[in-house]
């Protein structure tokens with residue numbers, strides 16, 4: 001995989017114009033674009049269509065968490081929309097994850113397209129020990145994350161979204177082809193903004209990340225393409 005294909009740019013905007021402008025600037029060097037709740041709620045499925053029409057791959061980051069039947073149907077619908085990657089919450093349970101995987105693969109086979117890569121979110125990195133105890137999860141955070149990662153693997157998910165701090169432990173616990181997608185990336189030359197537990201692109205890749213999710217260090221720069229190129233250069237080896 002070319003290094004540019006390992007970078008996913010988070011399109012945290014809320015209009016089609018802003019989305020188009022970013023994708024146009026970046027598509028010479030970046031191929032995957034993440035559409036999250038804000039953009040999707042503002043612009044709907046058109047956001048996915050625009051990314052596709054521009055020859056790039058849409059990552060639909062809606063973090064599904066519902067009863068198995070509902071998530072199964074959502075995964076099927078996302079497959080029909082030809083998304084390249086999607087997310088769901090592992091805490092939704094084994095049956096929910098298994099049904100989503102099965103539905104996506106069956107739908108893809110029926111349409112003769114590729115099934116989306118299905119990624120599990122474990123414990124949100126915005127939650128600390130106190131927060132997870134307050135919602136009734138008792139074990140140490142890292143153990144809970146690993147337990148959910150193993151459950152995701154058992155369900156047949158393609159990988160997980162994890163913070164850089166979790167990469168090494170997850171890599172040890174899963175099969176080689178299980179994907180680790182890592183947000184919270186900050187090159188040494190960029191602002192940390194509100195991200196706390198950050199890693200540089202190179203650190204995350206060296207620890208075993210497959211994809212890096214990067215927003216503001218690229219999108220908030222005056223020249224987003226140059227920022228993306230600089231990051232690609234940093235992870236070249």
Ligand code: C5P
Pocket residue numbers: 010011012036124125126161163183184185193195213214215216217
């Ligand atoms: O601008 P920045 O690089 O911080 O954007 C990171 C993107 O990754 C955002 O779209 C954010 O929602 C997402 N994300 C994250 N931390 C997680 C999971 C997702 O920052 N734990």
